[in-house]
Amino acid sequence: MRRPSTTARGAPAPKNQDRDKQGKRRSTINDVARLAGVSKKTVSRVINQSPFVKEETRQRIHELMQELAYEPDPQARGLAFRRSFLIGLIYDNPNAQFVVNAQQGVLDGVRGSGFEVVVHPCNRNSKTFLADVSAFVQRQKLFGVVILPPVSEDNKLTALLEERGCRYVRIASAPVDAPPHLVMSNDRDACAEAAAHLAKLGHKRIACIAGPPGFRSRKERREGFIEGLRAHGLDLPAGLIVDGAYTYESGMEAAKVLLSRTPRPTAIFASNDEMAAGVYRVAQDMGLEIPNDLSVVGFDDMPVSSRLQPPLTTVHWPLEDMGRAAAAKLVRSLGEARAEDGVSRVPSSLVVRSSTAPPR
Amino acid sequence: MRRPSTTARGAPAPKNQDRDKQGKRRSTINDVARLAGVSKKTVSRVINQSPFVKEETRQRIHELMQELAYEPDPQARGLAFRRSFLIGLIYDNPNAQFVVNAQQGVLDGVRGSGFEVVVHPCNRNSKTFLADVSAFVQRQKLFGVVILPPVSEDNKLTALLEERGCRYVRIASAPVDAPPHLVMSNDRDACAEAAAHLAKLGHKRIACIAGPPGFRSRKERREGFIEGLRAHGLDLPAGLIVDGAYTYESGMEAAKVLLSRTPRPTAIFASNDEMAAGVYRVAQDMGLEIPNDLSVVGFDDMPVSSRLQPPLTTVHWPLEDMGRAAAAKLVRSLGEARAEDGVSRVPSSLVVRSSTAPPR
């Protein structure tokens, strides 16, 4: 790998930039110490909230830091701490809304904590995947990482992080194996709720488009949905469940298959909104009216779902909240060597809009 | 602002993490120097591609670095350089696809360069906007930033960055005032092309939904479109141009206004795809068939455009390419104190799909 080099081609290094155009210099711990008449170690203690500083001294230094607009240099702190104050966001998912929602949550969760977020998309099918993430984590001495699904389901990755001493929190759709630094939604229950909603409307022939193998959410959503049906005395015949790939196109293909069954199902549950949008498209092409000829339920509650016509009944997947919770877990683990233990649950729930109605 | 503190509540700091679970230690420049029988300064010279190292020595050290899998510590380098190897991505745009496209491009552009990307959304209408970005840049001693529109149009911000000695590259829809660290598409020409396309199909009454004030792209796209019409002997009467807000809903409202004019326009150019989607919705509600009753052209070429039914004719806006180009500009400016001067142009072009046809 190439590496930044300031002296390539013998060019002179740029002049020091610790003064800006007004000649103001960023103040350092030494300035604070000198003006406060204490050693820099004492200032360091104040910065790190050490309890071994007299209250009066602490006050004085605090005020001085305020006055000088002093901010400790994260690089220098990191060097001494043997760790950076960066949090990595690791993802492998092409869906833009998905990434941005989670990212926004993570950014929110670190706000005001002094950490920054470094984004790192990756390809979990690549041969160099583990080496790549490992290099990233190690080079930057990351404080911790938040891992989005489906990468978060890779136990080899978490084992590697464990070994490297890098804190991590996974975002997932369901409980995963130990160790549990986890933020999860409960897709299973939410999907059962979706099934119940359709059952209560009186639907009997209900179809399902499952997610792709390789995603934990596939299992959760599918099984949750089936359980929900069963709880209402319904079952899901083999002919009424097909796999999708969480894409619009795969949703269309699945819908074509399902809507050609006889008798035709009166409702379709798609495991995400993208696929639900594909169902809309096929239904419209076939002249079916939603919700009267066909009820549709999605999953995710992304912006597209409220724009579909009619607006889509879907499960709200609290990605942003999960991101926030994951980041908060990391931030709280400052004094510890590992991320905060335990599973945080963020509830999902059904949002009923206009794509569901009793069957005709 | 709170600050990370390892000793809060008197908790002991975690043990050093420079060894992983196998006891392997990350090697340092000292290790390389010792094993190579040279001083660490010489190794540093090799890392920084200084020309003052004998080829033979350079070779030997290079091999050794490879063998030890040595990677210089960016924090320590940064400390000595008085600068980090982080590139900030500053944005203020709620559209997920927009952010992710640009972000992906930037990540692509820094790949293999040793830089990392730190994301920083902001709100340019907030009172603390400038102070916020300034603090971010200064605290992290950012190597440089890439600024997405519309924040990139804020000259106060770039002036501030200039003053802070922070490199920056703006991504924009058109040339901006000096200094020109700029990557631009040429929205104006592309919109003229869109107008020409409609004119050539034989449309005479063509309407336009402009972007919102406060966006440079509003002006470019609108004027480009008007120029394109004029070049074909057409004009844009005041009644056939309305403002939108780059949102789906605003597209709907604009379409309602425009489609109630008599005689009805036979084509609508929407300044982005979101608004074009709003036009589709309204047209469908009114029983108008696209493209036979109404031709629609959008701008952006985001995934939604190829899913609309019929697929939308739109201008491809090369956000990802622009992000890549911007990042590359920064990376290339390593030896310099400022980002590479000059304007990089990334062409946009019309993608003709099925939403345009001759008027009935």
Add this chain to the structure above:
DNA sequence: GATGCCGCAGACAACGGTGTCAACGGCAGG
């Protein structure tokens, strides 16, 4: 043969913080 210059390499002090450990003043206990 002394001198100067060139090409290369090393010693040493930064950079801006933290870890370690010793030292200080004051007060209670012997």
Add this chain to the structure above:
DNA sequence: CCTGCCGTTGACACCGTTGTCTGCGGCATC
């Protein structure tokens, strides 16, 4: 009055790299 301890503080080395300046051998020059 000495001792020991506690609550605070500081001196100094260290984190892993680069900037500066000096040193040194060899070759060309005078």
